[in-house]
Amino acid sequence: MKEKIRCRAQSLGFDDCRFTTSAPPETGEHFLSWLGNSFHGEMEWIARERSIELRLDPEKILPGAKTIICLAKSYYEGEALEDSIESCVARYARIPDYHKTLKPTLEQLTEYVNSLTSPAANSLSFLDTGAILERDLSQRAGIGFIGKHNNLISKKLGNWFFLAEILTTLEIEADLPERNLCGSCQKCLDACPTGALTAPWVLDSRKCLSYLTIENKRDIPKEYHSAVGTKFFGCDRCLEACPWNKVAPPRNALTSHISELPLSTKKLEQMDDASFKKKFASSPLLRAKRDGLLRNLLIAQKNGLNLPIE
Template sequence: MIDSVTIRQQARVLGFDLCGITTGTKTEHDASFRQWLADGCHGEMRYMTRRPDPDQLLPGVRSIIVVGLNYHNPGIPHVARYAAGMRDYHDVMGEKLNELAKLVDGVWYVDTGPILERDLTQRAGLGWIGKHTNLINRRLGNWLLLGEVLTTRELVPDAPERGHCGSCRRCLDACPTGAITAPYRLDARRCISYLTIELKGSIPVELRPLIGARVFGCDACLEVCPWNRFARLSTIAPRALPPLTEMLAWTEQQFAGYFRGTPMFRLKRARFLRNVCVVLGNIGDKAALRALAHAVQDSDALVREHATWAINKLA
């Protein structure tokens, strides 16, 4: 019979910064989640409509072990910190969660399954859902990746954390696109993270200038959170990108050779270059114009369209 203390110790040995336990019961926020979907805030992320209760993922589930991994790093230009130099976190966390799951014959998820991860994490006492909708921990701030193990074993649950945002609204004000439409509510269709990572096709023209210099993801709302003053740097060292104009000339092979194993690889070349075109359109110079002139003849229509937009904007 394994106890919670052993699980926590093992989580720490595996390199997780936080570990908590909650019950396998369904979310209390089902109504607000359904409303979010009904309002279309999930955009093209159709997989979001598949959000069954934990019991449907693991029949007889009694407990959920929730973990957090600190990824706070100094950051690099153009890329959200969670993706800056790190191996794809699904792989990094997956290896560790797999070990943890063996202790309790459980099944693990890291962004891989239809689970409201932040809900569970707050319930397990690891932090609270901030107004930017991300989990904030008192000691580590909001630079945390989350994962969980579902098990049929009975484990002693932790007490839930309560909110500590108070009257602060810095994240709402910092969002370049106004995607946080109300505290605790994000319209993904406007979020730069969605536009640069999840959206498959053309980026809405009116939102392109607001993307600024962000090629992959966005941290604007996370950076301004005052709870980050306690955050300590993780050991993950960021890896800077090659110059944007250089990447714009990359072939499929060059793209894969550089990004395989990183979060950027999931985008594939065309969407990555789409984003590079938008950023060059926003911040580019003469060298950018030359690179874009080449990109308007790209083999991919998505790249051609965004390169044309960027040239017109710079002109």
Template sequence: MNELKARLEQEARAAGFVSMGVCRPDAVPETAGRLDAFLAEGRHGQMGWMAERTGWRGNAAALWPEARSVVMLAHSYAPEHDPLADLEDPSRGAVSVYAQGRDYHDVVKKALKRVARWLVAEAECEVKVFTDTAPVMEKPLAQAAGIGWQGKHTNLLSREFGNWVFLGAIFTTLELEPDAPEAEHCGSCRRCLDVCPTDAFPAPFQLDARRCISYLTIEHRGPVEEGLREGLGNRIYGCDDCLAVCPWNKFAVAASDLRYHGPHRAPDLAGLAVLDDAAFRQRFAGSPIKRIGRDRMVRNVCYAIGNSGREELRPVAQSLCEDEDSAVADAARWAVGRLWRSS
């Protein structure tokens, strides 16, 4: 079985994964309590799906009782540039590195299925593959499988590849030797906590999504609380600040797939503001950005315009003050007011 596991890792690396580890489905019993506490505090905001199927989300063994092993895999999307540099031009929008190219769901799932098919062909077993679309606590399972640990920013990181990775899981009925869990190696460092523009970390290893820019620009519907808008800066889809400052990224490996480096880095705000629904869908076809829709994107663009200090962008915001979407209209009026006061 150890020989099979070694060959499985070879196949995983051939498929583009930078790391593989194995754990039992019941390896992280503490996640149920942590999830309950997170939900009880309301820190999931409008992400109601997190409060659904908590029996599965908090206990991977309950998701598929026949599973005997979980193969956790990491797929790198490390950027070729410093993401913080995109914050320096207020006329352009900063887009999270993971969303600048092809939708990672498509890329990672294809690679997962390749590895899973190989495993089924080599051993008589059943498999199920998951990547961010099922109630699976991937980061705690990845730590239990020895791939890395959840840092103070709650994301997975490793001394081998930093924190620019997507995670995928292969549940299998096969009994594979589990790996030793990884220990935490953050030490006294708190760069990720201190860099957050909206103070989204109540404490190390804890996140309040309601203050997180990734949540606010992607998941949150309707107007963003006024006290948080300035903190958004020119970030129009996600935020990489806490990831970008992690010292362990000195070990980051090249992205597993060049399609992650796509056309959506730092787009022009004025050009995005005039998109209608059809144009938005066409521009972001095949991108994870498409999921938030035109209205939420243009709302984010208006906040960025308001934070830009660029008087030449005021007419752009002015043209959206009577937009059919109330959140867009509210954001546009806020932007116009900000630019008037700064002029």
């Protein structure tokens, strides 16, 4: 059954597929102390009682669950041209929104998993937004190890990949966890321009440019404006610094959609929310909303961003 699922995952375009049990994640205590320190900032959804309860015990999400199928999908598409508009956006956001593009394939795989037994298994799939500690469980399944920058690093993919999971009532033998291979390397911590990585494996979202430019709906505190530089959506500096990326060849052909977006402060100012939603519908940039994107562009522009901004 394991090989069948792996083969189907591969034919659907996933770059890795591994298995773990549905037992609680090992680093629940870390998650609780992260919340206790308010490192989630204003992402209140992650701190709700029910969200915590489910993240600490996947079996509460699906009673009778036995296995978690962990999947990785690379988004590494080679290097963007220096000073191009793509280079000012986090890599994951240069391509159309993975929540939309990966969902149909994840659903196909989930249906396939259910069809393997009679009576059919019961399964639920997750892609970023579910109440599940994706990195933790994926490390236990052996997809990779959690780096000091908090991201999962794979020996074959580097750190440029999305995670997705299928929680299922099927009982499948677990794979071995990956061991941590960071060693004494601290390049990601040194690369962070805001000190958001307050210690290895500890991220204070309130200082993280990914949070400040995407999730945060308020002004970006002045003290971080120069750190934004010209990168107006998300941040990849800690990920770029990881030496494990040297082993990861580009997996996909460049499919950037960024240069087709109306990324002009003037155009954004003239746009109402409905037309913004329409124009940015398939882009991850939608998440920042019109006001957030405009806020970011104005800061980046002050820092020298020289793009089609009229």
